[in-house]
Amino acid sequence: MSVLEVRGVSKNFxxxxxxSDVSFAIAEGSITSIIGPNGAGKSTMFNxxxxxxxxxxxxxxxxxxxxxxxxxxxxxxxxxARAFQIARPFRDLSVxxxxxIGALFGKAGARDVAVTTRxxxxxxxxxHLAEQPAAALTVGQLRHLEVARAIATRADLLLADExxxxxxxxxxxxxxxxxxxxxxxxxxxxxxxxxxxSVMEVSxxxxxxxAGRLIGDGPPQAVANDPKVIAAYLGTPDAA
Amino acid sequence: MNRxxxxxxxxxxxxxxxxxxxxxxxxxxxxxxQLMLYSAGLGLAWGILGGFAGYASFGHAAFIGVGAFIAGLxxxxxxxxxxxxxxxxGLLAAAAACAILSALIAYPILRLRGTFFAxxxxxVSHVCxxxxxxxxxxxxxxxxxxxxxxxxxxxxxxxxxxxxxxGALLILLTAWQIKRSRFGAGLLSIREDEDTARMLGVxxxxxxxxxxxxSAVLTGLMGVIYAHSLGYITTDSVYRDDTNLSLIVYSxxxxxxxxxxxxxxxxxxxxxxxVILGRLxxxxxxxxxxxxxxLILAAPGGVSGLLKRRKTA
Numbered sequence: 001m002s003v004l005e006v007r008g009v010s011k012n013f014x015x016x017x018x019x020s021d022v023s024f025a026i027a028e029g030s031i032t033s034i035i036g037p038n039g040a041g042k043s044t045m046f047n048x049x050x051x052x053x054x055x056x057x058x059x060x061x062x063x064x065x066x067x068x069x070x071x072x073x074x075x076x077x078x079x080x081a082r083a084f085q086i087a088r089p090f091r092d093l094s095v096x097x098x099x100x101i102g103a104l105f106g107k108a109g110a111r112d113v114a115v116t117t118r119x120x121x122x123x124x125x126x127x128h129l130a131e132q133p134a135a136a137l138t139v140g141q142l143r144h145l146e147v148a149r150a151i152a153t154r155a156d157l158l159l160a161d162e163x164x165x166x167x168x169x170x171x172x173x174x175x176x177x178x179x180x181x182x183x184x185x186x187x188x189x190x191x192x193x194x195x196x197x198s199v200m201e202v203s204x205x206x207x208x209x210x211a212g213r214l215i216g217d218g219p220p221q222a223v224a225n226d227p228k229v230i231a232a233y234l235g236t237p238d239a240a
Numbered sequence: 241m242n243r244x245x246x247x248x249x250x251x252x253x254x255x256x257x258x259x260x261x262x263x264x265x266x267x268x269x270x271x272x273x274q275l276m277l278y279s280a281g282l283g284l285a286w287g288i289l290g291g292f293a294g295y296a297s298f299g300h301a302a303f304i305g306v307g308a309f310i311a312g313l314x315x316x317x318x319x320x321x322x323x324x325x326x327x328x329x330g331l332l333a334a335a336a337a338c339a340i341l342s343a344l345i346a347y348p349i350l351r352l353r354g355t356f357f358a359x360x361x362x363x364v365s366h367v368c369x370x371x372x373x374x375x376x377x378x379x380x381x382x383x384x385x386x387x388x389x390x391x392x393x394x395x396x397x398x399x400x401x402x403x404x405x406x407g408a409l410l411i412l413l414t415a416w417q418i419k420r421s422r423f424g425a426g427l428l429s430i431r432e433d434e435d436t437a438r439m440l441g442v443x444x445x446x447x448x449x450x451x452x453x454x455s456a457v458l459t460g461l462m463g464v465i466y467a468h469s470l471g472y473i474t475t476d477s478v479y480r481d482d483t484n485l486s487l488i489v490y491s492x493x494x495x496x497x498x499x500x501x502x503x504x505x506x507x508x509x510x511x512x513x514x515v516i517l518g519r520l521x522x523x524x525x526x527x528x529x530x531x532x533x534x535l536i537l538a539a540p541g542g543v544s545g546l547l548k549r550r551k552t553a
Contacts, residue, residue: 072438
């Protein structure tokens with residue numbers, strides 16, 4: 001069953017088509033990476049799914065319910081969470097307090113806030129930092145905090161925007177491990193990521209965006225060898 | 241984390257001590273005490289929106305004025321009621337008026353952030369003052385009399401002192417309950433980063449509106465007590481820009497967003513201006529201003545921030 005369905009979605013910024021007629025469905029329990037050159041519309045896609053921006057055309061369904069046009073907090077209540085590329089912690093609060101906000105809010109329904117907070121910190125391996133102020137964390141730790149806070153919302157779908165950008169190989173490996181753990185807990189993961197080795201390693205499926213169009217879709221190896229995709233990244237011989 | 245019982249005991253002890261104040265204090269200090277408790281109540285009410293949610297209003301005198309004038313007008317209509325019922329009727333009318341006004345302006349005005357919100361609220365305060373002044377119905381320019389409500393045999397100064405204390409305690413209790421609730425955590429996340437808060441499922445719009453209405457209603461209630469203690473008010477006695485400014489200063493001084501910050505700030509500022517500088521009238525505004533600048537430069541987190549820094553150091 002697909003947990004997320006994007007149907008014929010377009011987004012124009014004034015004259016510029018950031019997303020043009022994109023459709024895809026995300027299978028429950030999968031890890032899917034959206035890749036593409038800078039400006040391809042990857043982050044815009046996340047902004048549309050989370051309701052941060054309204055699409056110009058098309059519709060988005062989450063667990064078969066139409067979510068297009070709903071406010072961001074309603075979509076979060078249904079079970080969509082997002083981890084930002086540039087970490088946006090609540091800087092004056094501790095790691096624990098940050099994650100607790102996710103547990104207090106997020107997906108609607110009963111929960112044990114204390115247990116949810118602790119589990120999310122453990123899953124993202126930042127339990128040892130619980131009492132640290134968020135402002136004191138390193139870039140890598142902040143990414144983990146972003147993911148922990150998102151997990152604490154008990155989301156069924158995690159959108160992670162470049163969780164590995166700017167991390168060293170050790171940190172990247174740790175992050176990949178966290179994402180695997182998240183999936184193991186039944187959460188569907190969609191990544192936007194530039195780090196190709198991580199993408200190839202962790203993803204079940206790749207979606208390739210170029211200039212707002214979906215130009216590739218399939219298992220990582222097949223997509224990475226697709227001439228259209230290579231052309232999008234490196235340019236075509238006759239264009240050069 | 242579990243200092244809560246000790247804190248509650250401390251607050252109760254302080255309240256009992258404060259309540260006994262008028263029995264031992266000379267009249268001048270009863271008046272200073274009135275002003276301290278009134279200011280603390282207003283500061284706490286302001287802090288529910290300004291401190292907790294980070295929406296610093298520069299126009300909360302609007303709700304003091306609306307509360308006071310509506311209460312006065314309604315109470316004068318019910319002048320046949322027993323004296324003991326007049327204040328409750330006035331408080332109820334003021335609460336309703338402030339709730340309606342704040343709920344109406346919440347939609348457009350809470351879309352603004354930071355300085356823009358502050359200035360828009362200043363505008364609201366001035367518009368309310370102009371309306372009160374220029375529409376005869378409100379009697380703002382010629383003044384509005386309030387029926388005496390102090391029980392016979394009790395010094396009105398002591399009576400109003402105790403009323404202010406009751407009001408301030410009610411607001412403190414409300415603010416405390418909010419701060420420790422899920423709603424309070426939501427407000428905190430709005431203050432920290434509103435877009436992220438929404439992304440995490442915090443119903444930011446509803447929470448901001450709720451905090452705004454609660455803050456406005458509580459401010460209005462203090463306004464009613466204030467008007468009664470004056471006995472006669474005009475537009476200028478309740479819609480005061482120095483009040484608009486002071487409410488921000490209390491939190492800045494005591495600690496923005498903390499529960500006791502506005503109380504500490506209000507007590508401190510009133511004590512400094514009324515007692516220490518009270519005899520230097522020419523000098524007093526200058527000295528207050530200078531003191532504020534120095535305090536804010538030296539302690540951006542206010543008094544609460546200083547205490548916290550000492551504890552962690």
